[in-house]
Amino acid sequence: MKFTDGFWLTKEGFDIQHPRIVRDVAVIDEKVTLYAPCKDIQHRGDTLNLPSLTLELSSPMENVIKVKAWHHKGGRKKTPDFDVKTGAVSLQAERKEESTSFQSGDIKVVIEHKPFNITFYQAGKKITNIDQKGVAWIKGPQKESYMRGQLNLGVGENIYGLGERFTPFVKNGQIVDVWNEDGGTSSEQSYKNIPFYMSNLGYGVLVNHPENVSFEVGSEAVSKTQFSVEGEQLEYYIVGGSNLKDVLTNYTELTGKPALPPAWSYGLWLTTSFTTDYNEETVNHFVDGMAERDIPLSVFHFDCFWMKEFEWCNFEWDKDAFPEPEAMLKRLKEKGLKICVWINPYIAEKSKLFDEAAEQGFLLKKANGDVWQWDLWQAGMGIVDFTNPGACDWYRSKLKALLDMGVDSFKTDFGERIPTDVVYFDGSDPNRMHNYYAYQYNKVVFELLEEERGKQEAVVFARSAAVGGQQFPVHWGGDCNATYESMAESLRGGLSLSLSGFGYWSHDIGGFENTASPDVFKRWLAFGLLSSHSRLHGSSSYRVPWLFDEEAVEVTKHFSKLKNRLMPYLYSVSVENNRTGVPVMRPMVLEFAQDPNSHVLDRQYMLGGNLLVAPIMNEDGIGSCYLPHGKWTHYLTKEVVEGGTWMKENYDYMSLPLFVRENSILAIGQDETRPDYDFAENVTFEIYQLVDGKEATAFVTDINGTVKGEIKAVKNGSTISMEVNMEDADYTVLLSGVENISATTAGVVEQSEKGVKIKLSGTQKLELTL
Known part of the structure; x- marks a missing residue:
């Protein structure tokens, strides 16, 4: 002002x-x-x-x-006040x-x-x-x-x-x-x-x-x-x-530190989309179609119309489309999927829950005691008053019934258009509650998931947030258009959110409004599957890749499998986020504050501390990014380039600027079919461009975030000293770009097109001569 x-x-x-x-x-x-x-x-x-x-x-x-x-x-x-440490x-x-x-x-x-x-x-x-x-x-x-x-x-x-x-x-x-x-x-x-x-x-x-x-x-x-x-x-x-x-x-x-999301949530999410027509047959067609095309799928999400029109929310399946919801969910889960359903904190007047909530005082009221209602979104809808403990318990009970049925997660949509001409149960000031409402709403849902599924399984897909909301991941970027411009603005939103304390962020691959061209969709796939969380979702059209073109199927499969292989690295970054609050997706300025060129970059980011991603946002296929000083290795081609300059070249749909920072060790997994597997089993530690006298480290966890092994490496001249603690596990060390070494300690050494591989087991100390 x-x-x-x-x-x-x-x-x-x-x-x-x-x-x-x-x-x-x-x-x-x-x-x-x-x-x-x-x-x-x-x-x-x-x-x-x-x-x-x-x-x-x-x-x-x-x-x-x-x-x-x-x-x-x-x-x-x-009141209320933010929950700030005293x-x-x-x-x-x-x-x-x-x-x-x-x-x-x-x-x-x-x-x-x-x-x-x-x-x-x-x-x-x-x-x-x-x-x-x-x-x-x-x-x-x-x-x-x-x-x-x-x-x-x-x-x-x-x-x-x-x-x-x-x-x-x-x-x-x-x-x-x-x-x-x-x-x-x-x-x-x-x-x-x-x-x-x-x-x-x-x-x-x-x-x-x-x-x-x-x-x-x-x-x-x-x-x-x-x-x-x-x-x-x-x-x-x-x-x-x-x-x-x-x-x-x-x-x-x-x-508040962000919670650690479950490993399965990092896989690909597929939704029904918003206003499309769908039933169990449609859902099975999508799910089976992904499997037939060898595209790994982790979560299936049912958007708004899993409930009857005009009745959002009644938390009951539309029996015309889903006559046997519990059996349907069981069949989907037998295919290895987790299930998410859409919810919001509003109760339409046609919902049978409206009278129930109104009679018990669970909805926001006007000053005269009437229930506050309007028609924007759902006809005659009221809003749940989460300052009322009874309303919180009532709302949880409706969601618990869905969890008992087999639902694993909730997309906690809306929570932004909260009126100020209302009275709250606990006397909260409505102006202070307008933003804070999002915190209370997501907290209620997230804590229910923690109670019912365990802390290691709780995850929401949230749109609104306030200070402290980072404790309830994950969040997605809302309603974007199917254009390159909207792709860029979505990334700006995610980078700004990451510098506001939020560790995880997603977006609707291909855009929410309208339908993307095959070109935009395929470029957005690479961006979306190199984000912390990845979801195919839209408004009025389905988002299965074969509806765009056959190449989109290959692009989806390629980057889905790549992300699954990256999971040991990504999950270790997430464990660090849980401990430190440093986000998984990071603006360049966060990693390279000493380089003033990094301070304004908003079309590229670091995925963890070691991977640079620059989504392609033009129809010419030109990938452009700034590489800070040092040696950078393109992850897919293994080409090594010198930083301190801008890179610009053409990429096909199977690639993009994806560079590994020098002196990095990436923990890479062997299972490309799913995101939740034993990250320590047969892991490969890929070592990139060690810098003399500077130690490089990495660790690997199980799917609950418990550290199961770690590696340290330091280069001095032509000698690399390495220490690996992996208990009794088998693993591989790959020195990327190295042509020849003589190992002075045990290990099976073989040359590959990516570099020198050393196959090891258990705790090892190695001295390698280049």
């Missing part, structure tokens, strides 16, 4: 008050409190008839600074006449008393500061109040994140209102609004407000990142770290 008229003037009707000096400082109970009048004080008479702002600085954990500012603090407490780090503040300073971890905070200024340093380097206008109380034309925060935006500083945003990846110059909307991927609206951003200078900022937060990122004051909320108080966190990955680790420590 803008409050000024250019640099010098204030917009008509607004009055902006900001601190001029720090008049007093109190250090009590791990908190530094600043009393900052909005006027220079020359004599005692100046202390009268003026507003004053209070700032409270504390640290809930090392390298995180909490800033709380207020004008008046006597307002009624409004704690208190001893600050040991140093007070001087002209300044106060304290430190948490590597973050040092220096407060200058006159004029008012607060500077934040990370490991001795300035990262940002709050100047005199950096915190303000603003009176609006209708006597409403706002609190505004501003942080300095340095030269060359880029801002990222703020949830899943389909607008340009670098947020500088953008106006962003953090307010969940169902706006598709081709608009400035977002399904997943997260008031957290990251800077390429090595810090993040979480504005701790569930309600609408209005960001002006270098757009009102071009040298400031600005955020404002309505009311008398503002609270935010400065999140530091030794690098951008550490910032995400600290942020997810603050708001």
